[in-house]
Amino acid sequence: MTEQPLLQATNVRKHFGAIEVLKGIDLTVQQGQVVSLIGASGSGKTTFLRCVNLLEEHDGGEILLDGDPIGYRMIGGKRKRLNETMVSAQRARIGMVFQQFNLFPHLTAAENVMLGLTKVLGKNHAEAKDIAGHWLARVGLGERRDHYPYQLSGGQQQRVAIARAVAMQPRLLLFDEVTSALDPELVAEVLSVMQALAESGMTMLLVSHEMLFVRDVSHHVLFLDQGRVAQAGPPTEVFDNPQSERLRSFLGRFHGIFGR
Amino acid sequence: MDSLMAPGTFLFEAWQARASLASGLGVTLLSSAFSIVIATVCGIAMGVALSYGWWWLRLLSRLYVDLMRGIPVLVLILFTYYGLALFGVNVAAFWAGVIALGAFATAHVAENFRGAVESVPAGQMEAAKAIGLTFGKRLRYVILPQAFRRMLPPWVNTGLEVVKGTTLLSIIGVVELLLSAQQQMARNYMIVEFYLLATVLYLIVNFTLAQLGALLERKTSYLRY
Numbered sequence A: 001m002t003e004q005p006l007l008q009a010t011n012v013r014k015h016f017g018a019i020e021v022l023k024g025i026d027l028t029v030q031q032g033q034v035v036s037l038i039g040a041s042g043s044g045k046t047t048f049l050r051c052v053n054l055l056e057e058h059d060g061g062e063i064l065l066d067g068d069p070i071g072y073r074m075i076g077g078k079r080k081r082l083n084e085t086m087v088s089a090q091r092a093r094i095g096m097v098f099q100q101f102n103l104f105p106h107l108t109a110a111e112n113v114m115l116g117l118t119k120v121l122g123k124n125h126a127e128a129k130d131i132a133g134h135w136l137a138r139v140g141l142g143e144r145r146d147h148y149p150y151q152l153s154g155g156q157q158q159r160v161a162i163a164r165a166v167a168m169q170p171r172l173l174l175f176d177e178v179t180s181a182l183d184p185e186l187v188a189e190v191l192s193v194m195q196a197l198a199e200s201g202m203t204m205l206l207v208s209h210e211m212l213f214v215r216d217v218s219h220h221v222l223f224l225d226q227g228r229v230a231q232a233g234p235p236t237e238v239f240d241n242p243q244s245e246r247l248r249s250f251l252g253r254f255h256g257i258f259g260r
Numbered sequence B: 001m002d003s004l005m006a007p008g009t010f011l012f013e014a015w016q017a018r019a020s021l022a023s024g025l026g027v028t029l030l031s032s033a034f035s036i037v038i039a040t041v042c043g044i045a046m047g048v049a050l051s052y053g054w055w056w057l058r059l060l061s062r063l064y065v066d067l068m069r070g071i072p073v074l075v076l077i078l079f080t081y082y083g084l085a086l087f088g089v090n091v092a093a094f095w096a097g098v099i100a101l102g103a104f105a106t107a108h109v110a111e112n113f114r115g116a117v118e119s120v121p122a123g124q125m126e127a128a129k130a131i132g133l134t135f136g137k138r139l140r141y142v143i144l145p146q147a148f149r150r151m152l153p154p155w156v157n158t159g160l161e162v163v164k165g166t167t168l169l170s171i172i173g174v175v176e177l178l179l180s181a182q183q184q185m186a187r188n189y190m191i192v193e194f195y196l197l198a199t200v201l202y203l204i205v206n207f208t209l210a211q212l213g214a215l216l217e218r219k220t221s222y223l224r225y
Helices: A045-052 A084-092 A109-119 A125-138 A154-166 A184-199 A211-217 A235-240 A245-252 B010-016 B018-052 B055-070 B073-086 B093-118 B122-130 B135-172 B177-188 B191-219
Strands: A007-016 A019-029 A034-038 A060-065 A072-075 A078-081 A094-097 A172-176 A204-207 A220-225 A228-233
Touching: A007 A045, A019 A045, A019 A060, A019 A220, A019 A228, A034 A045, A034 A211, A045 A060, A045 A172, A045 A204, A084 A094, A084 B122, A094 A154, A094 B122, A109 A125, A109 A154, A109 B135, A125 A154, A154 A184, A184 A204, A184 A211, A211 A235, A220 A235, A220 A245, A228 A235, A228 A245, B010 B018, B010 B177, B010 B191, B018 B055, B018 B093, B018 B135, B018 B177, B018 B191, B055 B093, B073 B093, B073 B135, B093 B135, B122 B135, B135 B177, B135 B191, B177 B191
Parallel strands: A034 A204, A034 A220, A094 A172, A172 A204
Antiparallel strands: A007 A019, A007 A060, A072 A078, A220 A228
């Protein structure tokens, strides 16, 4: 008997009009694990991540967070969509970091982190300020707490965004290609923050093209191809023993990075 | 100097007319202010409906906005005053005018609001959702502060239009600035002079309003992105 997975997705499907972007995704994330989704663009990685946080609604299958279905409830054997308040409550249990940072430009770094703490978790100003200070220091930006986003570099903005997500003490953190919009020299500072989070036992689900990082930090890797999981397993297996031509050619593109 | 202020000169007549002109100006200012307040409150509410409402609410608000944009303001005013009376609803001329102008400007504010809200990048709404903010809080703490500054210039324009629109209330007998000036002309036949005087007074009101808007824009310039 294994313990209940933190996140369990079964046969998740999603259409955009006539196009089926997710054709039945199965995925399990245990508490404390780092699970990574890799694959070419258009393979459905980001869409899946967005379904987990209800930024998109999946239209088939189920996603369970701590055993609760995401986005709906079963009432008398029928799927019933959750209302706005319940959806927001579910989202508050899941943190998300975006490719484009999406910091609130009218708020300082600290205020960005504090907004959810005060308006969602109901903490008072002083407490929220302490927590924000703590997490901004953890991502190396203790000195920049009163800066506005436009006064920060891309890497710094993304670290604030990570602090904003993690300060909410979510059960799960989602990372959607968080280094893709960064200048190459700024990628490392963000990855090292993520690495530290992973080592602290944070449960993370990430979409990334940083193959070395994925290989290094993940417990489990899924290769998505055209809306399906084409191969899944521990990173060593996926990276060193690709089963399909598609995965081989996908990994081949990163050949120079692996240096072998 | 005496000849300038003698009976029959412009200055003399203007001085004689000061009380009625001031009262006319007061009515202009008051009806403008009421209309602008109504338009701002209802316009923002309708703007929210336009941008985020259920489909039927969006449809209704869209219909309203297009209707108001398509009907001449004067027709609106006449309808509110005479038309409603046909249905047994009697509204004082002043309030009929305020309601009509407010309803007209509501459409403009709503449309401006929608434009401003839609100019805020989609990622802002998503980030606000991701930290678990509910709809009202997303609007209040994330979207509106960013949309506010973009709404300001068109909002001032709407205000100026409303002030000018109050002249139409003279048609239904509200003695605002234009009608009170005309009443003076009927007495002293100084038509050009009193139209000029009214013009200058309108200019002063609208110039002040525009300057207040510009001041507000400067005060909120820290909201730059």
